[in-house]
Amino acid sequence: MNEIAIRSAGFDDVQAVAEFHVKSWRHTYRNLAPPHAYATLDVPYRRKTWTAKLSANDGTLIVLVAELAGRIVGMGAAGESSKPEYGGRGAIRSLYVDSDFKRRGIGRTLLSRLAIHLTSAQYRGAALSVVRENAPAIAFYEALNGRRVGEYVDPGSVWPSHNLVFAWDDLASLVIR
Template sequence: MTGISIRSANIEDAQLIADFHVKVWRHTYRNLAPAEAYAALDEQRRGKQWKEKLSSNDSHQIVLIAEIDNRIVGIGAAGGPSELIFDGRGEIKFLYVDPDFKRRGIGRELLVQLAIHLRKMHYQGAALSVVKGNEPAIAFYEALNGRPAGEYVDPGPIWRSQNIVFAWDDLASLIA
């Protein structure tokens, strides 16, 4: 991972993260999301959401940015579980890598750093959800020994997506 740095995000990063998030989300879900959800997601809406997230005083939450030459190439976020299906495991809430920078270890390193944070917050395991049909993400989590742990409908702010939950019952398996 030469030239890649990972740092904690701060409130000043909110709009940069939002712009990146929308770009990668649109690329990832262009053939999966309904047209109305695709159209509704924009940088302004995401900017507000990221400002709220980064303004939170929740000590269990972390937002990370991966950069190359001051350009965001990945983001990750983790915190306490938002749904019962996560079964008390820490939740990986976001993990996005720029399509032009995939297969360089960025997603893996972000996941490791998020798992380290969750361990510090005393979670024994981690879980995340991935939209059904997002085959590259599913293959990535399977390659990292994530196991399917159920399915649920993510109520999401703009799209009720069908999701598969992947879990790691021992954070050491993600950190190793």
């Protein structure tokens, strides 16, 4: 049986990360995002953003991929936040798991590894934003004792979304032992 491997993504992973991000994002937001967001937030768009993130990474951002037999089945990113709603906590910038691989512990493991990174970067906690209507993600974060600490409207590049902010002030609570 093949096992899921989690590793840091590098510049060579840009295309695969962009493709996975689009696939997962479209599945997650298929009933939430407006149609024009699908047309704009495509692989070339995501490839451009991931190229910028992975090529300019000074070590403050970590991007992890979960792989099974060379195929990305999950990804997460964490680092510095520029959002005042995060209250100085480190940012979980993205966390996606392939819909065919949910409920296998991949998201939990990725979140644990992201928390370890934020701890080593001396953050006092972690925060993330989730679209208010994304009930499965909200349930996941609540099950991990995430606290709702705020909300805001993210103007986004193509889709203004109403987001809830979840936070953890004890990063150790996110680390799998």
